[in-house]
Amino acid sequence: MRRAKMSRVAVRVTVVLLLGLVVCGAWAQTGHPGGSGSVYAPPLVFRRAGRLRRGINASESFAQVYDKRGYTPEHFQTWTTADDIALIKSMGFDHVRLSVNPQPMLTAREPNKIPAEYLGYLDAAMKMILDHGLAVVIDLHPESDLKARLAKDDEFVEQFADFWRALAPHYSTWDADRVFLEILNEPEFTDRYRWLGVQVKLAAAIREGAAAHTIIAAGARWSDDDELVFQEPLHDSNIIYNFHFYEPHIFTHQGATWGGYYWHWLRDLKYPSSPESAERAAALVPDEVDRLQVIRYGRRTLGCRPH
Numbered sequence: 001m002r003r004a005k006m007s008r009v010a011v012r013v014t015v016v017l018l019l020g021l022v023v024c025g026a027w028a029q030t031g032h033p034g035g036s037g038s039v040y041a042p043p044l045v046f047r048r049a050g051r052l053r054r055g056i057n058a059s060e061s062f063a064q065v066y067d068k069r070g071y072t073p074e075h076f077q078t079w080t081t082a083d084d085i086a087l088i089k090s091m092g093f094d095h096v097r098l099s100v101n102p103q104p105m106l107t108a109r110e111p112n113k114i115p116a117e118y119l120g121y122l123d124a125a126m127k128m129i130l131d132h133g134l135a136v137v138i139d140l141h142p143e144s145d146l147k148a149r150l151a152k153d154d155e156f157v158e159q160f161a162d163f164w165r166a167l168a169p170h171y172s173t174w175d176a177d178r179v180f181l182e183i184l185n186e187p188e189f190t191d192r193y194r195w196l197g198v199q200v201k202l203a204a205a206i207r208e209g210a211a212a213h214t215i216i217a218a219g220a221r222w223s224d225d226d227e228l229v230f231q232e233p234l235h236d237s238n239i240i241y242n243f244h245f246y247e248p249h250i251f252t253h254q255g256a257t258w259g260g261y262y263w264h265w266l267r268d269l270k271y272p273s274s275p276e277s278a279e280r281a282a283a284l285v286p287d288e289v290d291r292l293q294v295i296r297y298g299r300r301t302l303g304c305r306p307h
Contacts, residue, residue, distance in 0.1 A: 048177060048214050049240055051135040055095045056088055061125060063101035063141035071104045076121040082128055089132045095178075096129050099141035099185065102163055111163040119170065126174070135178040137216060138171065140164075141185040150198055151189050157198050161205040168209030181206050182216040186223045186244060195220035196232055203234050216240050250297045254281075262290035273298045 060066065061080045069075045088096065100122065107113045129136050149156045164183075171179055183202050189195035199217060206215055217239055219227030225243040233239075246252040251273070253259055254266035265284045270277045278298020285291040 045214060045238055045240060048180070051178060052095050052137070052180070052240070054093050055097050055137070056093045057097045057099055057139075058125075058129075059099050059141075061098065062122060063099035063139075065101070071101075073117075073121065076125070080125065080128075082132075085128055085132045085134070089134060093134065095135035095137060097137040097139050097182075098125060098129065099139045101142050102140050102160075102167075103142055103146055106159075106163060109159075111159045112166040114163070114166050114170070126171075126179070130175065130178060135180065137180040137182050138167075139182040139185050139216075144188055147184070147186075147188040150184075150187075151191070151194060157201060161201050164202055164205040165209055168206045168213070170209075172210040172213065176210075176212040176214070180214050180216055180240070181210060182242075183218070187218060187220055188222060189220040192220040192227055192230060200234060203236060203239075207236060212238075214238050214240055216242055218242055218244075248297060250293065260290070262287060262293075265290075266294065269294075269297075275299050 058080055061076070062071075065071055065075060067075050067079065085096070105114050105118050107115075126136055126138075146160075150160060168181060171181070183199060183206065187195050187199070189198070203215055203217060206213075215234075215236065215238065217234055218241065219225070219229075219231045221227045223242060223244040225245055228241055228243045231241075248271070250263075250266070251269055251271045253263050254269045256263045262285050265286075266281050267284075269281045275295070275298045278294055282291045282294035282298075285294055
């Protein structure tokens with residue numbers, strides 16, 4: 001049984017390694033106290049960013065729970081254990097991005113009343129990670145329906161800000177050098193100006209309750225890197241921005257079951273690729289059009305020979 005558990009952890013390590021590297025690409029945002037053209041870069045933010053070099057997602061502990069038990073005490077107590085965290089530490093990671101779905105904690109019309117029992121399980125997971133010498137990113141990681149409401153419902157934005165006003169103070173006394181607060185995972189906003197306004201409001205709510213902690217912010221369209229380039233900076237010097245980068249998508253999502261159907265046929269697709277290795281993977285794909293996408297991947301990525 002232990003071998004099965006270790007295999008599960010190893011698989012999760014492989015899958016989320018790419019997202020961990022996203023945080024490694026985070027850069028410290030600067031404030032502008034001197035007006036236009038001047039830049040002030042607080043050493044504190046750069047020092048803290050140094051704790052986020054090699055990260056890994058704990059995706060299915062408090063978010064994306066596909067375990068049939070759901071968000072239950074049994075799941076919280078058994079899904080990620082101290083042995084798992086010790087394994088993560090031994091593999092050379094320096095932080096865990098603890099994905100937390102806020103939806104099970106949201107009380108209708110009273111978002112500031114977070115269930116104490118739920119917070120207790122979250123606190124235990126946080127302490128377990130910190131006790132192993134790792135930093136923690138509390139990543140608010142809701143399902144798409146919540147993000148869709150944020151994209152169009154101003155009243156719900158206010159409620160979500162109130163939720164952050166309750167959660168941030170709870171962790172305000174925890175080690176500010178090792179606990180980071182991420183506003184929202186992959187904002188599903190096609191309107192970057194709408195997201196800018198929402199992110200400003202949520203960041204302000206966090207800052208009201210956690211004055212010393214570093215906030216992690218992102219651009220619109222699923223934390224897109226291009227969107228981040230055009231994002232107006234938040235007026236807060238204690239910010240780190242991240243972006244999510246999955247290209248080439250066919251490689252980073254091989255074997256995934258939640259997107260393109262043919263992805264589940266792809267295993268051991270190499271990067272950089274070659275025509276030969278891609279064609280071996282493509283041979284498993286039944287549909288001709290999907291097979292062609294895999295073959296093209298092998299011919300256009302770095303390291304392939306010109307034809």
